[in-house]
Amino acid sequence: MATEKPIVSIVVPCYNEEPVIDETVSRLSVVLQGMMEEGLVSERSYMLLVNDGSADRTWEMIERHHAANPLVSGLKLAANVGHQNALLAGLMQARHHSDCAISIDADLQDDVNVIREFVLKFLEGNEIVYGVRQSRATDTWFKRTTALAFYRLMKSMGLKVVYNHADYRLMSRRALEQLSKFKEVNVFLRGLVPLIGLKSTSVYYDRQERFAGESKYPLKKMISFAFEGITSLSVEPIRMVTLSGFLFFGVSVLAGVYSLFAKLNGSTVTGWTSLMLSLWFIGGMVLISLGLIGEYVGKIYKEVKHRPLYLIENDLRAAAYTERDET
Numbered sequence: 340m341a342t343e344k345p346i347v348s349i350v351v352p353c354y355n356e357e358p359v360i361d362e363t364v365s366r367l368s369v370v371l372q373g374m375m376e377e378g379l380v381s382e383r384s385y386m387l388l389v390n391d392g393s394a395d396r397t398w399e400m401i402e403r404h405h406a407a408n409p410l411v412s413g414l415k416l417a418a419n420v421g422h423q424n425a426l427l428a429g430l431m432q433a434r435h436h437s438d439c440a441i442s443i444d445a446d447l448q449d450d451v452n453v454i455r456e457f458v459l460k461f462l463e464g465n466e467i468v469y470g471v472r473q474s475r476a477t478d479t480w481f482k483r484t485t486a487l488a489f490y491r492l493m494k495s496m497g498l499k500v501v502y503n504h505a506d507y508r509l510m511s512r513r514a515l516e517q518l519s520k521f522k523e524v525n526v527f528l529r530g531l532v533p534l535i536g537l538k539s540t541s542v543y544y545d546r547q548e549r550f551a552g553e554s555k556y557p558l559k560k561m562i563s564f565a566f567e568g569i570t571s572l573s574v575e576p577i578r579m580v581t582l583s584g585f586l587f588f589g590v591s592v593l594a595g596v597y598s599l600f601a602k603l604n605g606s607t608v609t610g611w612t613s614l615m616l617s618l619w620f621i622g623g624m625v626l627i628s629l630g631l632i633g634e635y636v637g638k639i640y641k642e643v644k645h646r647p648l649y650l651i652e653n654d655l656r657a658a659a660y661t662e663r664d665e666t
């Protein structure tokens with residue numbers, strides 16, 4: 340029965356992905372087509388390419404594919420809002436038109452053949468299926484080490500994380516409904532999705548080299564991403580600052596007592612150096628603390644403004660579905 344087969348959507352955020360779009364569309368089409376022929380998914384399954392304010396011809400290419408290929412749909416954001424927000428925009432759109440949504444990067448680093456396994460796990464009753472990288476052989480040593488350090492750090496801050504899982508995952512409509520209730524402005528999906536709960540499982544795969552084009556995540560962005568991820572989900576860092584504040588206060592009291600004794604015993608405190616050093620040290624700590632506090636205050640500022648996370652300029656699929664959806 341056609342009605343029992345799930346409508347699957349594949350959500351792909353695209354930012355200046357001109358060199359890879361053609362290949363991405365053709366590979367995802369093969370996967371979707373295959374699953375349809377097998378009778379696994381509904382004929383209404385599709386891929387949703389989200390153009391995240393690209394400066395190149397990405398959107399023109401998406402429109403062209405949409406016109407030629409019924410499996411391709413497109414969503415155009417009015418400006419570049421970053422990977423996480425673009426993905427969220429796509430997922431929130433997809434939840435109205437599909438039973439489950441799979442998120443994948445445009446650059447084909449994640450093995451598209453795993454999509455079928457995702458769907459099988461979904462059919463077994465899982466609401467969330469995480470794609471976990473088994474080997475990161477194609478990533479540099481540096482990327483692997485920093486990534487591992489990041490997962491460890493997240494975990495030590497009491498956050499739920501799935502090791503070696505990025506944003507390659509399947510979410511059921513129900514899970515997406517839950518996700519839509521998280522009203523935060525600082526979105527870090529990897530940290531949010533595990534908070535949803537529901538039945539979930541993992542699927543393992545090997546990560547490939549980027550198909551073409553360049554990574555949009557150079558080191559600087561990676562660090563800020565990690566920082567964002569932690570500060571948007573945990574108040575642990577701020578607690579650590581407070582703790583270290585107490586620690587330094589304790590040390591300075593001891594030092595004061597010590598120098599008093601030294602003075603009484605006749606040996607004057609000569610340490611201009613140690614004085615300067617500790618001044619600088621404490622000064623540094625104070626600045627770090629202020630910076631961290633500022634980080635949270637800034638986040639609160641963003642949250643209270645409740646600015647929209649993204650603005651949709653054009654939705655190629657909406658036109659065809661408006662009548663049915665409004666019921």
Ligand code: UDP
Pocket residue numbers: 351352353354355356391419420421422425426443444445446448553554555556
């Ligand atoms: N991306 C996006 N908006 C951005 C930056 C990236 O939508 O501002 C998309 C990009 O097109 C890709 C995905 O996010 O599909 C992941 O980016 P990338 O492959 O450059 O990151 P990496 O795999 O190197 O971490």
Ligand code: MG
Pocket residue numbers: 444446448549554
């Ligand atoms: Mg990539």
